[in-house]
Amino acid sequence: MPIRHPLLAGAGALSLVAMSACSLADGVTETEERPPVLIAMPAWPGGQANAAVAAHVLENELGVPVERVESGQADAWDALGSGAIQAILEDWGAVPDKAELYVEHKKYVVDAGALGITGHVGWYVPRAFAEAHPEALDWHRLGEFTDQLGGRILQGDPQFATREETIIEDLGLDLRTAAAGSEDALVAEIYRAERGGTPLLTYFWQPHWLAEEVELVEVDLPGYYPHIELRKYLNAEFAAEGGEAAEFLQRFSWTERDQNEVAGLIANEGMTPAAAAERWVTEHPDAVAAWLGE
Secondary structure (H helix, E strand, O other), rough: OOOOOOOOOOOOHHHOOOOOOHHOOOOOOOOOOOOEEEEEEEOOOOHHHHHHHHHEEEEEEEOOOEEEEEOOOHHHHHHHHHHHOOOOEOOOOOHHHHHHHHHHHHOOOOEEEEEEEEEEEEEEEEEEHHOHHHHHHHHHHHHOOOOOOOOOEOOOOOOOEEEEEHHHHHHOOOEEEEEEHHHHHHHHHHHHHHHOOOOOOOEEEEHHHHHHOOOEOOOOOOOOOOOOHHHHEEEHHHHHHHHEEEEEEEEOOOHHHHHHHHHHHHHOOOHHHHHHHHHHHHOOOOHHHHHHHO
16 A cells, blocks of 8 residues: 555466457447456455445446456556556555556556545554553654564565565664564454554554454654555546446445445455445445446
8 A cells, every 4th residue: 555565466367358448339239248347356355345346336237247357556557558457446556657657658547536535554553552652652752662562563465565664764663574474364463452452563554444343543653654545547448438337437436434344344254245245235226326327
């Protein structure tokens, strides 16, 4: 997220499903099979929630088939520029060079508007620790509490590219980074600390479904992780010729609470993204109607 670069599996699938978006509006009749809209599918539950809900509406309300393509952010931008996929529904600005290349210079990609959510990464401690030691929330005083925090900041997947080593060095903190091993393992450690009252300093991000269940308090760092308006991007040809599918994706936006609701069903209740999306869409007909311009 801001500098959150999950290295996702499945990038090779892009070459298998690459296709031009130009045929989407070329007079397809009701008896002809419509080509699918290809949407980038991130690994994190919030990104999966976006793709799943958008896919459900496209398929069930507009009759447009969808394929969700697993891809890391850099690969997704390359695929979007080539037309191998048509949409990225949650961009964290983690690969600004790609955005500049495809949006500003080549104009192969267009900005499709805000997702409606502000993203943010930071360092967090459990509410109980913050209340017991409010001084620890100021990075100037954080060094006084590193022993209590185990001398570490916990991270998730070791393949996530983060800035923690640089921040620790810049701020002169006696900390080391420790990888939980995965996002699920990180969440499990946060649950354990919250329920057991154990001190913990962790790298984490918002939006995240866990925020609905566990209250974390952010340490005030000096501007390393700004708040970012998450945005959507479409392949330019698809945006111009994709008809109602492209128009819907441009209108698609929702709140952090909406996304967390669906992401929580996926990550915490074991539902498939498709099943979680179906439940949410069924319970929020007004939102769907607005996306469809009704």
